[in-house]
Amino acid sequence: MKHFLEELGDLKQRLLEMGGLVESAIYRSIVAVVEKDADQAQQVLKNEARINQMEIEIDDLATRLLALQQPMATDLRFLTVAIKINNDLERMGDLAVNIVERALSLMQEPVIRPAIDIPQMAKLTESMVHKSLDAFVRSDVELARAVLLSDDAVDDLRDGIYEELIDFMQESSDQVRPGVNLMFVARNLERVADHATNIAEDVLFLVQGVEVRHHANLKP
Amino acid sequence: MKHFLEELGDLKQRLLEMGGLVESAIYRSIVAVVEKDADQAQQVLKNEARINQMEIEIDDLATRLLALQQPMATDLRFLTVAIKINNDLERMGDLAVNIVERALSLMQEPVIRPAIDIPQMAKLTESMVHKSLDAFVRSDVELARAVLLSDDAVDDLRDGIYEELIDFMQESSDQVRPGVNLMFVARNLERVADHATNIAEDVLFLVQGVEVRHHANLKP
Numbered sequence: 001m002k003h004f005l006e007e008l009g010d011l012k013q014r015l016l017e018m019g020g021l022v023e024s025a026i027y028r029s030i031v032a033v034v035e036k037d038a039d040q041a042q043q044v045l046k047n048e049a050r051i052n053q054m055e056i057e058i059d060d061l062a063t064r065l066l067a068l069q070q071p072m073a074t075d076l077r078f079l080t081v082a083i084k085i086n087n088d089l090e091r092m093g094d095l096a097v098n099i100v101e102r103a104l105s106l107m108q109e110p111v112i113r114p115a116i117d118i119p120q121m122a123k124l125t126e127s128m129v130h131k132s133l134d135a136f137v138r139s140d141v142e143l144a145r146a147v148l149l150s151d152d153a154v155d156d157l158r159d160g161i162y163e164e165l166i167d168f169m170q171e172s173s174d175q176v177r178p179g180v181n182l183m184f185v186a187r188n189l190e191r192v193a194d195h196a197t198n199i200a201e202d203v204l205f206l207v208q209g210v211e212v213r214h215h216a217n218l219k220p
Numbered sequence: 221m222k223h224f225l226e227e228l229g230d231l232k233q234r235l236l237e238m239g240g241l242v243e244s245a246i247y248r249s250i251v252a253v254v255e256k257d258a259d260q261a262q263q264v265l266k267n268e269a270r271i272n273q274m275e276i277e278i279d280d281l282a283t284r285l286l287a288l289q290q291p292m293a294t295d296l297r298f299l300t301v302a303i304k305i306n307n308d309l310e311r312m313g314d315l316a317v318n319i320v321e322r323a324l325s326l327m328q329e330p331v332i333r334p335a336i337d338i339p340q341m342a343k344l345t346e347s348m349v350h351k352s353l354d355a356f357v358r359s360d361v362e363l364a365r366a367v368l369l370s371d372d373a374v375d376d377l378r379d380g381i382y383e384e385l386i387d388f389m390q391e392s393s394d395q396v397r398p399g400v401n402l403m404f405v406a407r408n409l410e411r412v413a414d415h416a417t418n419i420a421e422d423v424l425f426l427v428q429g430v431e432v433r434h435h436a437n438l439k440p
Contacts, residue, residue: 066286067296076287080303087307166400170393176386183400187407 004068008075011061011082012137015089018054019133021047022089025096026129026192030122032103033185036111044100051093058086077209081202085136088195092129095188095195102181102188109178117164118185121157124150125193132199139207147200154193161186224288228295231281231302232357235309238274239353241267242309245316246349246412250342252323253405256331261320271313278306297429301422305356308415312349315408315415322401322408329398337384338405341377344370345413352419359427367420374413381406 025044032041062082065075128150135143162183169179245264252261282302285295348367355363382403389399 063296063300066300067293073287076283080283080286083300083303084307087304162400166396169389169396169400173390176389176396180382180386180389180400180403184407187404 004065004075007061007065007068008078011058011065011079014054014058014061015082015085016133016137018051018058018086018089019129021051021054022092022096023126023129023133025051025093026099026122026126029096029099029103030119030126030185030189032100033106033182034119034122036103036107038104038107041100041103044096048093048097051090055086055090055093059083062086077206081206084202085199088198092192092195095192098188099185102185106178106181109181110174111178117157117161118182118189121154121161121186121189124154124157125189125196128154128193128196128200132196132203135200135203136206139203141204141207144200144203144207147196151193151197154190158186158190224285224295227281227285227288228298231278231285231299234274234278234281235302235305236353236357238271238278238306238309239349241271241274242312242316243346243349243353245271245313246319246342246346249316249319249323250339250346250405250409252320253326253402254339254342256323256327258324258327261323261327264316264320268313268317271310275306275310275313279303282306293429297426301426304422305419308418312412312415315412318408319405322405326398326401329401330394331398337377337381338402338409341374341381341406341409344374344377345409345416348374348413348416348420352416352423355420355423356426359423361424361427364420364423364427367416371413371417374410378406378410 025047028040028044031037032044062079066079128147131143131150132147134140135147165179165183165186169176245267248260248264251257252264282299286299348370351363352367354360355367385399385403385406389396
């Protein structure tokens with residue numbers, strides 16, 4: 001039993017390590033967009049393989065723990081949630097790569113006007129990612145709820161950015177291509193925020209159990 | 221043991237039922253875009269709640285079966301794959317809703333030129349979804365591999381559509397807003413194809429076991 005608990009601790013530790021890599025990838029991808037920083041962009045591309053590798057290892061560890069013995073209801077919930085969080089983190093890593101690809105295109109296009117709200121949207125999204133992982137580590141229900149509340153603010157920022165970019169593209173045909181790239185940056189950030197929201201929901205499920213999801217029924 | 225096998229059969233049946241709903245949502249969403257058909261759009265929005273409800277029920281059933289007894293390695297793989305396929309299907313349902321939202325915007329904008337390759341991209345994507353589910357039901361490795369091969373063709377179609385739409389938006393400022401909407405339709409279709417690819421990869425993992433994923437290790 002002690003062995004099993006140690007393995008659960010190891011799983012948590014690895015998820016946090018992966019979370020750190022993903023947070024850093026998102027941060028760098030936005031620096032690459034806003035400051036046209038090619039080094040940061042390359043760093044994200046370089047770290048992608050490591051994130052993908054970690055996802056496979058974490059998935060295998062969680063699956064092995066599921067197989068190892070019949071886990072108690074609480075551990076079972078933890079393991080299924082760990083598999084989901086792992087998947088969310090890996091997708092966030094992919095989204096950071098998508099943002100970097102847009103950043104690399106933007107570096108070859110004239111800067112016409114900075115997309116003012118993208119850094120603000122990025123800051124809020126990064127804070128959601130960080131809080132959702134903190135909520136997971138500390139089983140902190142309040143923090144998880146704070147993440148869910150931020151999701152609407154991210155959607156509002158995105159809507160504002162879209163409208164601003166459409167105006168921008170309508171002004172001149174030169175601005176269509178950079179406008180499209182910035183639009184996809186905002187779209188990818190919004191999806192990162194959605195994954196942070198998924199993690200926060202999973203934390204609520206983990207801590208509060210069946211009450212959160214009305215139709216969950218863990219008893220046979 | 222018979223009871224457990226019956227439950228596994230039930231789980232498979234429900235996943236297929238959900239797959240049918242999702243396939244129909246994707247099909248209708250594209251009809252809504254291409255034919256500006258508001259009835260089909262409404263139908264997709266109406267069915268969304270049912271797809272979300274099915275996801276929760278399937279997730280609960282799979283989690284309950286994991287808890288019920290210590291499953292054999294094969295059943296364990298089946299259950300973890302079922303949870304992933306369920307998640308992919310639910311996301312495809314969300315993507316169909318995203319496409320419908322774009323369709324509803326497009327209905328209020330002048331049709332300037334049809335986006336010729338979107339129906340073709342949709343047809344290929346729908347066929348990937350159908351084949352990936354067929355591959356799952358029949359444990360058909362060849363069919364799963366065919367899905368993986370189609371993913372590149374979908375990406376090529378998307379690239380062509382993006383370039384065509386950028387030209388289109390550069391031609392006139394009236395075309396920016398419908399161009400953006402059609403771009404997001406293509407982007408959502410691409411993501412549907414990515415989820416079908418995930419399902420095909422899961423089928424390969426399910427049928428071929430550890431060989432597909434080099435780092436998998438199901439033995440304790």
